[in-house]
Amino acid sequence: MCGAPDQSLALPPGTDLSRETVLAGRVVAGGEPVAGAFVRLLDGTGEFTAEVVASASGDFRFFAAPGTWTLRALSRAGSGQTALTADGPGLHQAEVAVA
């Protein structure tokens, strides 16, 4: 949450990070970005909330709410997941390793 936001995946114009809770990150395998992975956002109970396709550089983004979330990625290179807690509005970032 500190420092300049990662610009690799531009937020839509007008996104207000003082109000929106944005969860963003990258899918990697062996440290290398994985393009086109299917990334799911699961809520605190493990329930499906949303799904996006990661970009060519492995980047993905969700608009959520403060809380505890799980990011789960499915790709031809394998699957993996990671937990992410957003304590308030702003940009929250995580890396999801698949194997």
Added chain:
Amino acid sequence: MSRQDVLVSADWAEKNLGTEGIVFLEVDEDTTAYDGGHLAGAVKINWTTELQDAVRRDIVDKAQFEQLLSAKGVNNSDTVVLYGGNNNWFAAYAYWQFKLYGHADVKLLDGGRKKWELDGRTLTTDVVERPATTYTAQEPDLSIRAFRDEVVDAIGAKNLVDVRSPDEFSGKILAPAHLPQEQSQRPGHIPTAVNIPWSKAANEDGTFKSDDELAKLYGEAGYDDSKSTIAYCRIGERSSHTWVVLHELLGHDDVKNYDGSWTEYGSLIGVPIELGAPQKVGA
């Protein structure tokens, strides 16, 4: 209807690409997905500009639907196979519209783009040209489409199935979490609605769960087989997915999709809204 009439597998699709009389149509939430690679011979439909009226908030009317399919080169006698990204949300929305306008033979590719990509099957960027046709649609079948007044009347009387995520149902968020949350309507859900997220009906690879799993899912979530049903979500695409499950796969009779969905209901003056998590069935 049964599963064999409604769904085709990726294997079947791969064998039937290019077959005379079978037209593959791709419908994506991300309207640029097709351009990055599509099934060989498939034609793109843009749901935002081609399945909705450009001015009024409504789906295309009969004449617009006829113009669209004529321009896409679809014959009335063709088998149409719809597929798309995001677990076939918008392909299901198109499927519902094809049924609404009476297309005789329409199917969904089970798993859509996701399973196709996970399987590592071929996608192409070839430009697809189909000669124009003269397509004739039927009058809309309003037995599968719900409007706002009957939704209000259905409170406490019919199965109202809210297929959004639990956080949208409870009012914590207003849109699926891959979209910005700034919306004008009030959060919450229609009173007496049960929350059965569309995602529970699909496997992780985007294919539909088995008929037995689906019947169990709805039974346990408080779905009453003896009642008529209206399904809704935010803009009517995820509820199309559930409409396919309830009406087409499980064969329930009176199931309507409320395509106005929460963006309409949550903007209506004076209608009842409930907040909070779903009631536990049997609790």
